[in-house]
Amino acid sequence: MKKITVKYFAMFREHAGLSEETLKLDVVTAQDVYEQTQHRHGSSEPTGHCKVAINDTMAEWTSGVNDGDVVLLFPPVAGG
Amino acid sequence: MSFCCFHRWLVAEVFAISDDSIAVHELRERVKNPGSGGVCVFEGWVRNENDGRTVQRLEYEVYAPLAIKEGEKVIAEAKQRFPFLAASCVHRSGLLEIGDCAVWVGVSAPHRDEAFKACRYIIDEIKVRLPIWKKEHYIDGDSDWVNCERCANV
Numbered sequence: 001m002k003k004i005t006v007k008y009f010a011m012f013r014e015h016a017g018l019s020e021e022t023l024k025l026d027v028v029t030a031q032d033v034y035e036q037t038q039h040r041h042g043s044s045e046p047t048g049h050c051k052v053a054i055n056d057t058m059a060e061w062t063s064g065v066n067d068g069d070v071v072l073l074f075p076p077v078a079g080g
Numbered sequence: 081m082s083f084c085c086f087h088r089w090l091v092a093e094v095f096a097i098s099d100d101s102i103a104v105h106e107l108r109e110r111v112k113n114p115g116s117g118g119v120c121v122f123e124g125w126v127r128n129e130n131d132g133r134t135v136q137r138l139e140y141e142v143y144a145p146l147a148i149k150e151g152e153k154v155i156a157e158a159k160q161r162f163p164f165l166a167a168s169c170v171h172r173s174g175l176l177e178i179g180d181c182a183v184w185v186g187v188s189a190p191h192r193d194e195a196f197k198a199c200r201y202i203i204d205e206i207k208v209r210l211p212i213w214k215k216e217h218y219i220d221g222d223s224d225w226v227n228c229e230r231c232a233n234v
Binding site: 009010011049051053056057058072074075076077078079080 | 143209211
């Protein structure tokens with residue numbers, strides 16, 4: 001099990017009712033984090049439309065996560 | 081040479097997030113350069129309608145640490161592709177009213193072709209890459225996150 005801090009944004013944050021939490025998760029990739037926190041962010045959206053960052057750096061869903069990492073889950077963006 | 085003049089000609093790529101109104105006239109000064117033959121500016125404004133719904137105001141949520149990092153990257157990429165002399169971009173966060181400037185992009189270059197192309201590249205990439213979310217507040221009191229309709233089915 002790894003200690004992962006998960007941060008939720010925009011719609012994910014509103015659905016979760018919190019902006020971040022630290023969880024003990026059995027995860028290998030960022031996608032695992034997304035799937036295991038689905039009850040929080042509430043999205044069935046394929047990860048292709050969402051983005052992820054690890055420790056404030058944009059990452060891929062296949063990127064590995066390590067104990068102590070901060071994983072940021074971004075719903076589809078809409079700048080401009 | 082005063083710091084002001086020195087600064088004026090050396091300001092290069094800048095990306096910022098602002099909680100306040102975007103001072104468009106000041107930004108235009110920032111991209112002035114003695115070698116530039118013109119400036120191409122794009123201003124994104126808050127529109128009163130989207131998808132047939134009447135919009136009353138907008139709210140931008142921005143994750144600034146990464147938005148700034150990614151915004152600077154976009155400007156650097158634009159410079160590599162379409163060499164320009166100066167560029168600046170500011171994106172709003174917080175609550176905006178109809179007609180407010182939501183995003184400002186300005187690029188000055190020796191010739192217009194690079195300025196147009198770089199400006200287009202910057203705004204297009206900013207819209208799809210930066211961690212920025214737009215919530216529309218409608219006249220009927222309802223509100224929705226733009227682009228998130230597919231997330232809402234759980």
